[in-house]
Amino acid sequence: MNIQHNIESERMTFWERIYLPEIGRGLALTFKQMFQPTFTRQYPEEKWIPTGSYRGRPVLVLEEEGERCVACGLCSRVCPALAIEVRAAETDKVKERYPEKFEINMLRCIYCGFCEEVCPEEAIIMSKDYELVFTNPQDAILGKDKLLIPIAQLQDRLEFLRQYR
Ligand code: SF4
Ligand code: SF4
Known part of the structure; x- marks a missing residue:
């Protein structure tokens, strides 16, 4: 009896069955949107500049004294995509170790940010870099020459991390 009652109450009305009011409503909405301001960005002429919370490609911080990385290998171990390869070497500097080789395979990277989270040295x-185009797989393996970015260009992200981490 109850089931019968539910089926009865779920039956569509005549107007619902012919869809015409819904089609009219959809067209009205479309027509209204035609006069709204557009959000189309004329990329690449008009670039999008992300905020500090954005997670673009991972990079290494380069200070005046040199790279911050001490080649501990934590980022490489935590990376779920096995995208990072670090080879440590010794140095006479106070930090004693540095990455002789540091590579990230951007075809593997899933932008999870785990490497950033575990790094003890920040x-x-x-x-903010999201413009990644490669013409062959080898080009997607970024070495220190492409990974090291001067700290002045990374201030937004560092500020974001200090505030929210
Ligand atoms: S962002 Fe994630 S996937 Fe990419 S290198 Fe870092 S840990 Fe690996
Ligand atoms: S976790 Fe940080 S310090 Fe350690 S190897 Fe990775 S980038 Fe270098």
């Missing part, structure tokens, strides 16, 4: 952080 040496690897997510940048």
